[in-house]
Amino acid sequence: MNLHLQWTWFHRLGSPRWFYQKTQRWLPWLSFIMLSLLVAGLVWGLAYAPPDAKQGNSFRIIYVHVPASVVALAGYYLMAIAGAVGLIWRIKLSYMLMRSAAPIGAALTFIALVTGAIWGKPTWGAYWVWDARITSMLILLFLYIGVMALRHTYSSHEAADKASAILGLVGMVNVPIIYKSVDWWQTLHQPATIKFTGAPSMHPDMFMPLVVMIVGFYAFYAVSLILFTRAEILRREYRASWVKQLVTDKLAEK
Amino acid sequence: MAATNILKIDNLAFERNDTLLFEPVSLQLNSGEALHIEGANGAGKTTFFQILINLLEPSAGSIFFRGQTFSKCRYDYLSDILFIGHQSGVKATLSVEENLRWMSPDNTSAEKIALALQSVGLEHYANMPCYRLSAGQHRRVALARLVTTTASLWYLDEPFAALDKQGVAFIEGCMQQHLNSGGAMVFSSHQDLVKIEARSYRLQSYREVM
Amino acid sequence: MYNYLSGGFSAYLYRDLLLGIRNKTDLVKPLIFFLLISALVPLAIAPEAERLAQLAPGIIWILAVLATLLSVERLFSDDLQDGSLEQMLLSPNMLILPILGKIAAHWLMIGLPLTLLSPLIGIWFSLPVVAVIPMILSLALGTAVLSLIGAVGAALTLPRQGGVLLALLVMPLYMPVLIFGSATIQSAVDGLDWTAPLAILAAFLAIAIALCPLAINAGLRLAKNG
Numbered sequence: 309m310n311l312h313l314q315w316t317w318f319h320r321l322g323s324p325r326w327f328y329q330k331t332q333r334w335l336p337w338l339s340f341i342m343l344s345l346l347v348a349g350l351v352w353g354l355a356y357a358p359p360d361a362k363q364g365n366s367f368r369i370i371y372v373h374v375p376a377s378v379v380a381l382a383g384y385y386l387m388a389i390a391g392a393v394g395l396i397w398r399i400k401l402s403y404m405l406m407r408s409a410a411p412i413g414a415a416l417t418f419i420a421l422v423t424g425a426i427w428g429k430p431t432w433g434a435y436w437v438w439d440a441r442i443t444s445m446l447i448l449l450f451l452y453i454g455v456m457a458l459r460h461t462y463s464s465h466e467a468a469d470k471a472s473a474i475l476g477l478v479g480m481v482n483v484p485i486i487y488k489s490v491d492w493w494q495t496l497h498q499p500a501t502i503k504f505t506g507a508p509s510m511h512p513d514m515f516m517p518l519v520v521m522i523v524g525f526y527a528f529y530a531v532s533l534i535l536f537t538r539a540e541i542l543r544r545e546y547r548a549s550w551v552k553q554l555v556t557d558k559l560a561e562k
Numbered sequence: 563m564a565a566t567n568i569l570k571i572d573n574l575a576f577e578r579n580d581t582l583l584f585e586p587v588s589l590q591l592n593s594g595e596a597l598h599i600e601g602a603n604g605a606g607k608t609t610f611f612q613i614l615i616n617l618l619e620p621s622a623g624s625i626f627f628r629g630q631t632f633s634k635c636r637y638d639y640l641s642d643i644l645f646i647g648h649q650s651g652v653k654a655t656l657s658v659e660e661n662l663r664w665m666s667p668d669n670t671s672a673e674k675i676a677l678a679l680q681s682v683g684l685e686h687y688a689n690m691p692c693y694r695l696s697a698g699q700h701r702r703v704a705l706a707r708l709v710t711t712t713a714s715l716w717y718l719d720e721p722f723a724a725l726d727k728q729g730v731a732f733i734e735g736c737m738q739q740h741l742n743s744g745g746a747m748v749f750s751s752h753q754d755l756v757k758i759e760a761r762s763y764r765l766q767s768y769r770e771v772m
Numbered sequence: 773m774y775n776y777l778s779g780g781f782s783a784y785l786y787r788d789l790l791l792g793i794r795n796k797t798d799l800v801k802p803l804i805f806f807l808l809i810s811a812l813v814p815l816a817i818a819p820e821a822e823r824l825a826q827l828a829p830g831i832i833w834i835l836a837v838l839a840t841l842l843s844v845e846r847l848f849s850d851d852l853q854d855g856s857l858e859q860m861l862l863s864p865n866m867l868i869l870p871i872l873g874k875i876a877a878h879w880l881m882i883g884l885p886l887t888l889l890s891p892l893i894g895i896w897f898s899l900p901v902v903a904v905i906p907m908i909l910s911l912a913l914g915t916a917v918l919s920l921i922g923a924v925g926a927a928l929t930l931p932r933q934g935g936v937l938l939a940l941l942v943m944p945l946y947m948p949v950l951i952f953g954s955a956t957i958q959s960a961v962d963g964l965d966w967t968a969p970l971a972i973l974a975a976f977l978a979i980a981i982a983l984c985p986l987a988i989n990a991g992l993r994l995a996k997n998g
Binding site: 612616645651653665 | 790791794795853854856864997
Binding site: 447450451453454457458460461462463464466467470471474475477478479481482485486488489490492493496 | 924928929930931932937940941943944945947948951952955976979983987990991994997
């Protein structure tokens with residue numbers, strides 16, 4: 309009985325229609341959480357956190373840069389796992405999630421790169437430095453663009469989904485290797501550049517707003533992923549009767 | 563000899579871009595039988611063959627080979643089929659004989675290879691690289707496999723394309739012999755075959771039910 | 773002559789080598805590319821031995837990456853066009869062995885000649901003699917990894933035949949090989965221990981042999997659905 313219940317739940321979760329209707333109710337709440345976290349984090353980080361001893365006020369860009377990088381990397385794993393779930397259990401919804409995750413992740417990676425460059429100017433005196441993290445971010449951007457571009461190789465989207473999922477998995481195995489390699493390469497060539505020390509050495513007054521921003525970015529990611537996936541569902545399921553019903557209802561409202 | 567069931571297809575359907583390509587297919591094939599797959603261009607004949615040979619995965623339905631589900635007898639099934647499709651699989655830089663050897667089962671004797679080449683009229687070309695052959699001769703190299711194969715289930719997708727009368731007669735002969743010896747086959751062709759007694763199955767393009 | 777039905781590793785290795793030997797121009801192209809571009813480098817930078825020697829490890833590895841990328845594109849596309857890929861996928865045996873056989877043939881025809889040519893490039897770039905053996909070893913291991921990863925990209929981009937997309941897919945995955953490959957040579961030049969980066973390259977090769985054929989197998993099956 310229990311197993312049976314679990315399976316029906318599993319399949320409902322896999323149903324695009326179920327996802328579409330459920331998220332309709334989640335969206336306002338998630339958006340509210342996202343907005344309050346982002347506003348609180350930004351105001352706290354930009355106005356109230358103390359300036360950095362060495363970098364002054366320019367360090368405040370980390371309140372955008374760090375969350376964007378963190379979520380972009382996590383997003384790659386989410387995308388690859390969604391693809392794997394699609395390959396193994398043949399759940400269409402999970403392919404739709406994978407497809408939606410790619411452009412969002414690429415955009416976040418791009419934001420991380422741009423903010424990194426802006427931050428680099430006052431810190432290192434140059435917009436681009438082949439720092440380990442920035443280099444890794446650049447490679448991550450290529451990986452995302454690759455997943456997005458591969459789709460156009462295939463004329464049927466069933467094949468495109470599978471191919472992207474395979475590429476995502478290959479990338480997932482490689483991402484840690486790439487990160488470690490770039491780290492090692494960095495220490496080999498530039499043993500004494502400024503290291504951005506991690507969280508523990510940051511003052512709590514600086515660190516807490518960062519935590520708020522990271523959680524806020526995750527909420528932003530969730531909201532965008534849901535919105536993208538809902539659009540993808542409508543695009544792919546336009547023949548389904550419930551989508552047609554939805555459209556007629558919307559038109560009737562007007 | 564009692565006819566045994568070789569192939570059974572149950573409600574086989576294939577989706578491309580979320581649309582079914584053809585109406586779900588259900589059919590049976592017994593030993594000694596030939597099945598002629600018909601259908602308009604674009605009805606999915608080639609796709610249907612690719613599902614049968616396990617290149618594409620069906621979106622729904624199942625295939626049974628000698629009463630077993632496909633996943634249980636994958637090895638036996640694939641060892642016992644012969645597929646000749648639109649592309650011949652002939653390598654242009656290899657010679658006629660090398661190509662035929664590559665495409666024939668293990669331990670095919672030299673006599674058998676020679677016989678096969680003779681029956682498709684290529685015995686004088688055995689050592690010629692295939693890029694020097696005409697399109698029809700190219701096709702004959704692939705079709706010479708019909709003589710060397712030991713498979714009991716043949717899938718022939720448009721075997722008569724690019725062939726002259728002689729070539730057609732050769733294939734018809736091979737097919738008849740295969741059927742007489744208890745083999746089975748599925749083929750598609752735009753030409754009407756008078757000589758081979760075959761059931762026909764028409765693939766219907768899928769029509770949406772509103 | 774082997775046949776496709778029972779054909780495993782050695783059957784495909786043998787056939788692809790035979791095809792390669794009969795199509796000599798395809799074989800020689802990447803090598804000529806490798807040599808030509810190497811000859812351009814001193815002209816573009818400076819004929820000073822010291823500066824060239826400094827850049828040599830990196831340049832040799834970048835050229836190895838480009839030459840592999842250039843050739844790996846055709847690994848499966850000829851087979852797709854003439855239909856022999858279809859027949860290969862029909863083989864009742866595990867596809868992993870034929871795939872590895874084809875990649876081994878590719879390495880023997882591209883990676884190995886590049887490796888053997890590299891001392892010549894080393895001389896052109898005034899690479900110190902101590903670095904020659906590490907260079908050969910790193911190229912031998914590294915180009916094999918490049919062939920394996922490149923084959924994954926070639927399999928996935930098969931319906932539209934590679935090109936820039938293949939480079940986009942494969943380049944990020946090549947990064948670790950490039951880093952440790954050139955580091956092996958650089959360490960030898962600097963008189964450091966070069967066996968550590970070389971050992972990591974060997975580890976990459978082991979991982980790639982184990983995992984790449986799985987992805988290639990899955991990718992090749994999609995080509996027909998393209």
